[in-house]
Amino acid sequence: MFYGKRWDRDRSGHIRLVHLDTVNSTNDYAFEHTAGGSGSDTRFLLESTKNCIAVIADNQTGGHGRLGREWVSYPGGSLTASFAAAIPQEAVTKGYSNWLTVLAGVAAADSLEDMFVSCSGASQPEDTASALPGGSDRRNNSGAAIPVPASLKLKWPNDIYMDGRKLGGILIRLGTDSLDGGSDRDTSREGTAAAGRGEPMVLAVIGIGINCAVPAEKFNGFDATSLSSVMDVPAAGPSFAAFRDGLAESIAVRLSQMLSDFKSSPSETCRYLRNRAEKLDFLRAQPVTVSLPSGETFTGTAKGISADASLTVGLEDGSRRRITVGDVSAGVPQPAQHTIHTVTVNSTVNKGR
Numbered sequence: 557m558f559y560g561k562r563w564d565r566d567r568s569g570h571i572r573l574v575h576l577d578t579v580n581s582t583n584d585y586a587f588e589h590t591a592g593g594s595g596s597d598t599r600f601l602l603e604s605t606k607n608c609i610a611v612i613a614d615n616q617t618g619g620h621g622r623l624g625r626e627w628v629s630y631p632g633g634s635l636t637a638s639f640a641a642a643i644p645q646e647a648v649t650k651g652y653s654n655w656l657t658v659l660a661g662v663a664a665a666d667s668l669e670d671m672f673v674s675c676s677g678a679s680q681p682e683d684t685a686s687a688l689p690g691g692s693d694r695r696n697n698s699g700a701a702i703p704v705p706a707s708l709k710l711k712w713p714n715d716i717y718m719d720g721r722k723l724g725g726i727l728i729r730l731g732t733d734s735l736d737g738g739s740d741r742d743t744s745r746e747g748t749a750a751a752g753r754g755e756p757m758v759l760a761v762i763g764i765g766i767n768c769a770v771p772a773e774k775f776n777g778f779d780a781t782s783l784s785s786v787m788d789v790p791a792a793g794p795s796f797a798a799f800r801d802g803l804a805e806s807i808a809v810r811l812s813q814m815l816s817d818f819k820s821s822p823s824e825t826c827r828y829l830r831n832r833a834e835k836l837d838f839l840r841a842q843p844v845t846v847s848l849p850s851g852e853t854f855t856g857t858a859k860g861i862s863a864d865a866s867l868t869v870g871l872e873d874g875s876r877r878r879i880t881v882g883d884v885s886a887g888v889p890q891p892a893q894h895t896i897h898t899v900t901v902n903s904t905v906n907k908g909r
């Protein structure tokens with residue numbers, strides 16, 4: 557049972573919002589309170605493909621990225637939120653869950669782009685609405701692209717970039733226990749066995765951190781940026797909380813819809829995500845340096861995301877390698893200059909912590 561303040565603000569009733577004043581990590585908290593599988597929160601998640609619990613903290617004291625690396629947040633200036641949902645175990649065994657990080661990145665990028673568009677005063681035509689929301693393809697009624705005052709990108713595997721710097725990050729944690737799915741599960745899911753009552757499900761926690769207005773000196777030297785560099789963000793206090801919660805809720809609504817699509821049509825949704833990820837790809841066509849855990853290092857050109865959500869790198873001899881584990885830096889080493897951005901490339905999904 558969650559002990560934070562809870563309110564159901566989503567009109568559909570599919571999203572429960574939980575607000576915490578201070579927590580070590582929203583990811584750890586959401587995981588601990590749902591993965592056990594017996595409480596009312598877990599039952600809620602198992603009841604419907606669209607159900608999702610969003611845990612939002614005012615102050616996160618021990619936020620982390622992959623491999624326990626520090627995630628900096630600032631009370632009154634950061635969005636630190638984790639979204640818990642149940643996904644079919646079969647999606648995990650078939651490898652689809654590697655796409656969850658991209659799904660979360662697309663949800664965040666679409667919500668942020670919408671916010672930029674509304675801040676810039678441009679109207680979004682209703683006919684752009686689609687079952688799977690697309691952000692970069694927005695057009696006005698005469699077909700012209702709607703201006704977005706900042707360039708949002710996803711840097712594989714788990715970073716959100718704005719104007720060339722890191723704005724946010726995503727951390728997925730999957731449960732290992734198999735839980736019984738509820739009765740509203742779609743029984744027509746492609747490529748899967750009948751998915752009615754009792755279909756095995758696993759808990760997924762999708763953690764998202766976004767720098768809304770973090771003072772530069774708080775970044776501990778990380779090459780990071782905040783939304784406040786391109787737009788007015790309300791000062792700390794109730795106005796900031798409303799701004800942050802609005803953004804978190806917008807992301808939650810998108811996640812709920814995309815997760816539901818993912819559960820009912822995993823391969824189709826992954827194709828859609830691959831398409832969106834291609835448009836949002838920060839590394840695409842850039843020279844990169846890859847360091848594998850074995851100690852091997854090589855350079856190449858990022859060629860985009862593969863069908864299994866790994867990164868494809870083109871080598872000088874024309875061959876290609878798929879990277880699932882290792883370190884990738886944008887840029888190649890120069891005699892007098894070293895790497896610019898470093899990404900640890902690992903499985904995009906952490907099983908356990």
Ligand SMILES: Nc1ncnc2c1ncn2[C@@H]1O[C@H](COP(=O)(O)OP(=O)(O)OP(=O)(O)O)[C@@H](O)[C@H]1O
Nearest residue numbers: 621622625626627628629715722778780898899900
């Ligand atoms: N608030 C923040 N904004 C931007 N970057 C941050 C912030 N807090 C920490 N970081 C960076 O994110 C990293 C944690 O992320 P993670 O362990 O998932 O690695 P990563 O995504 O490969 O990182 P990166 O590509 O940024 O080096 C930290 O090591 C730090 O470099």
Ligand SMILES: O=C(O)CCCC[C@@H]1SC[C@@H]2NC(=O)N[C@@H]21
Nearest residue numbers: 581583619620621725726763765
């Ligand atoms: O390093 C990254 O790029 C991923 C960082 C993920 C940070 C978010 S903030 C909310 C949630 N709680 C955590 O401890 N981590 C994630």
